[in-house]
Amino acid sequence: xxxxxxxxxxxxxxxxxxxxxxxxxxxxxxxxxxxxxxxxxxxxxxxxxxxxxxxxxxxxxxxxxxxxxxxxxxxxxxxxxxxxxxxxxxxxxxxxxxxxxxxxxxxxxxxxx
Amino acid sequence: xxxxxxxxxxxxxxxxxxxxxxxxxxxxxxxxxxxxxxxxxxxxxxxxxxxxxxxxxxxxxxxxxxxxxxxxxxxxxxxxxxxxxxxxxxxxxxxxxxxxxxxxxxxxxxxxxx
Numbered sequence: 001x002x003x004x005x006x007x008x009x010x011x012x013x014x015x016x017x018x019x020x021x022x023x024x025x026x027x028x029x030x031x032x033x034x035x036x037x038x039x040x041x042x043x044x045x046x047x048x049x050x051x052x053x054x055x056x057x058x059x060x061x062x063x064x065x066x067x068x069x070x071x072x073x074x075x076x077x078x079x080x081x082x083x084x085x086x087x088x089x090x091x092x093x094x095x096x097x098x099x100x101x102x103x104x105x106x107x108x109x110x111x112x113x
Numbered sequence: 114x115x116x117x118x119x120x121x122x123x124x125x126x127x128x129x130x131x132x133x134x135x136x137x138x139x140x141x142x143x144x145x146x147x148x149x150x151x152x153x154x155x156x157x158x159x160x161x162x163x164x165x166x167x168x169x170x171x172x173x174x175x176x177x178x179x180x181x182x183x184x185x186x187x188x189x190x191x192x193x194x195x196x197x198x199x200x201x202x203x204x205x206x207x208x209x210x211x212x213x214x215x216x217x218x219x220x221x222x223x224x225x226x227x
Contacts, residue, residue: 034215043117043204043218044156100146100169101206101216103156 004088009108018075020107022088025069030092035073037084078111117207117219125225126195134190134222138207145188146206195226
């Protein structure tokens with residue numbers, strides 16, 4: 001799986017948009033970009049994934065550059081409960097669910113009042 | 114629909130004892146993954162299992178650790194003769210046969226070796 005690079009930490013004001021970047025310059029054509037987060041002491045939580053088109057769900061938006069070498073996770077209105085470590089992961093999405101997720105260091109997002 | 118259930122939530126063992134961690138996947142999920150998170154570190158893959166089969170155990174320590182996912186019942190991660198370095202949070206995840214959204218994680222078991 002391609003390696004990802006994320007800033008180790010970021011701050012965001014409550015109510016503002018949080019934009020979390022991720023570089024994955026060695027991503028291959030069949031690899032998807034996944035985002036998970038881990039709130040303190042809890043298990044990781046799936047947020048969103050995409051291949052090349054921008055994606056949006058009730059939690060966040062995912063913007064993937066045209067060359068797919070980087071992406072940005074956007075939390076449109078961050079709340080204090082969004083304080084967590086956010087992980088960007090690239091992996092092949094195959095049909096037998098065989099590929100495990102490889103977690104890097106992630107970005108520690110601190111949402112401040 | 115209950116999520117991935119792990120028990121116990123907290124487990125204390127003395128050095129040399131055995132630790133057994135249980136994971137019940139979500140209903141309909143046939144794949145189970147175990148991860149370990151040492152204090153202040155990231156999640157490290159340990160083992161991937163399907164019913165009655167170990168598919169990938171490349172992240173498992175070669176000694177003292179074993180995992181199973183029987184035809185009936187939960188997946189079990191067993192650590193024999195625990196040492197203080199085994200103190201960590203152990204997370205289990207499950208997924209269905211086709212995994213578009215990735216995995217669903219449990220709340221973890223926090224093992225403390227005293």
